Amino acid sequence: MNHDIIVIGAGPAGLSFTRDMAETGLNVALVEKQAEEILAEPPYDGREIALTHLSHKIMNGLGIWNLIPDEHISLIKTAKVLNGKSPYALSFDHEEVGEETLGFMISNHRIRKAAYESLKSFSNIQILTKKTVSKLGTDNEKGWVELADGERLEAPLIISADSRFSATRRMMGISTSMLDFGRTCIVCTMEAELPHKDTAYECFHYDRTLAVLPMSKNQVSIVITLKSEESAAVLEMSATAFAADIERRAEGRFGAMKLSSELFPYPLVATFAKTFYTNKFAIIGDAAVGMHPVTAHGFNLGLRGAHTLANEMKTALQTGCDFSSRTVLERYSRKHRRASLPLYHGTNALVRLYTKDTPSAKFARRTLLRLGNRIGPAKRLIMNQLTEIKAA
Numbered sequence: 001m002n003h004d005i006i007v008i009g010a011g012p013a014g015l016s017f018t019r020d021m022a023e024t025g026l027n028v029a030l031v032e033k034q035a036e037e038i039l040a041e042p043p044y045d046g047r048e049i050a051l052t053h054l055s056h057k058i059m060n061g062l063g064i065w066n067l068i069p070d071e072h073i074s075l076i077k078t079a080k081v082l083n084g085k086s087p088y089a090l091s092f093d094h095e096e097v098g099e100e101t102l103g104f105m106i107s108n109h110r111i112r113k114a115a116y117e118s119l120k121s122f123s124n125i126q127i128l129t130k131k132t133v134s135k136l137g138t139d140n141e142k143g144w145v146e147l148a149d150g151e152r153l154e155a156p157l158i159i160s161a162d163s164r165f166s167a168t169r170r171m172m173g174i175s176t177s178m179l180d181f182g183r184t185c186i187v188c189t190m191e192a193e194l195p196h197k198d199t200a201y202e203c204f205h206y207d208r209t210l211a212v213l214p215m216s217k218n219q220v221s222i223v224i225t226l227k228s229e230e231s232a233a234v235l236e237m238s239a240t241a242f243a244a245d246i247e248r249r250a251e252g253r254f255g256a257m258k259l260s261s262e263l264f265p266y267p268l269v270a271t272f273a274k275t276f277y278t279n280k281f282a283i284i285g286d287a288a289v290g291m292h293p294v295t296a297h298g299f300n301l302g303l304r305g306a307h308t309l310a311n312e313m314k315t316a317l318q319t320g321c322d323f324s325s326r327t328v329l330e331r332y333s334r335k336h337r338r339a340s341l342p343l344y345h346g347t348n349a350l351v352r353l354y355t356k357d358t359p360s361a362k363f364a365r366r367t368l369l370r371l372g373n374r375i376g377p378a379k380r381l382i383m384n385q386l387t388e389i390k391a392a
């Protein structure tokens with residue numbers, strides 16, 4: 001065997017995990033179906049990722065954060081949750097947590113680029129691009145993958161980070177619960193006339209939700225979620241009609257708005273794997289937990305899980321134990337389930353509540369917002385979950 005670990009998928013989770021293991025000196029093969037040029041210069045994909053304090057700490061420690069120029073990092077100092085047409089908002093402010101910011105905003109393509117760059121100097125990391133894993137399997141000694149071009153790789157451990165629709169997870173027989181919301185998320189960037197004041201808005205209207213997230217200067221990230229059957233009509237809108245529609249839905253808070261990117265649709269399907277490991281095989285990132293984006297936790301959780309697994313493996317190495325053993329993988333799986341299960345179910349419950357427009361759901365929405373503002377411990381709990389300040 002010429003590799004110690006095979007990582008499948010060079011998305012942000014696979015790249016971060018590989019970087020986390022790079023200094024151990026283990027030989028890692030990172031297999032990715034996209035071309036090397038795409039990893040080096042990923043195209044803009046509309047996703048602006050809200051990062052928590054814990055993610056900041058992990059990315060800093062891995063030397064990924066410092067590869068992202070300051071002008072591409074925006075701060076979220078205040079967050080407001082609005083309900084229907086009511087002016088009442090559940091508000092969170094960075095001063096309440098005694099930090100300069102509640103969180104950070106960075107484009108997904110910039111995270112991917114920095115994570116890829118962070119691996120460049122490691123001779124023990126081999127990145128195999130334009131290679132698709134088509135089959136894989138494990139026995140008690142090792143795992144193997146077969147690539148679409150017929151090449152076969154073997155290693156004592158296989159880690160898969162090949163997205164929420166992971167084909168390798170299925171091939172390894174890990175069953176997964178999937179929740180198809182029947183909704184689509186459309187994201188884009190817009191230029192706003194009025195300053196966003198580093199504030200993130202989540203507006204839960206009754207037909208769709210609209211999030212407006214602060215980016216550098218007067219740019220904002222727009223995230224619309226709507227019934228999938230309505231998405232084609234939005235995607236076909238002219239830039240002027242789209243801008244007018246967002247101005248109206250944002251109730252003029254940002255003045256005149258102008259579309260500054262194309263519109264990117266993403267189907268909303270949440271996934272949670274029954275286990276995150278099996279013999280000589282583990283899943284990380286969206287392959288383990290695919291979150292609905294409303295609570296902005298997908299990559300935050302993916303990074304946290306990848307770091308948990310890397311730490312368990314490093315501890316095994318330091319104590320002379322087998323880093324690919326069942327005990328190590330089981331410990332990772334248990335810890336990451338504990339960290340992600342409440343967030344996963346909490347997010348899905350929130351989505352259900354905010355996509356219903358029955359009188360009882362409307363009443364529950366109003367009540368929750370007011371209780372969230374008034375009950376100190378509840379507010380602190382939400383803030384801790386969203387910012388991960390305590391975990392950092």
Ligand SMILES: Cc1cc2nc3c(=O)[nH]c(=O)nc-3n(C[C@H](O)[C@H](O)[C@H](O)COP(=O)(O)OP(=O)(O)OC[C@H]3O[C@@H](n4cnc5c(N)ncnc54)[C@H](O)[C@@H]3O)c2cc1C
Binds near residue numbers: 009033050162286298
């Ligand atoms: C609209 C939207 C907004 C979001 N906002 C936030 C946010 O604010 N905060 C946050 O934390 N998260 C957010 N997320 C979630 C975040 O984008 C994902 O959690 C993250 O991108 C998942 O990374 P990953 O590496 O697990 O998977 P992916 O990015 O899906 O990468 C998987 C990789 O595996 C490769 N691959 C797949 N199959 C194979 C194969 N057979 N062989 C070889 N390679 C393969 C793919 O080419 C790809 O490069 C958002 C998501 C969306 C859709």
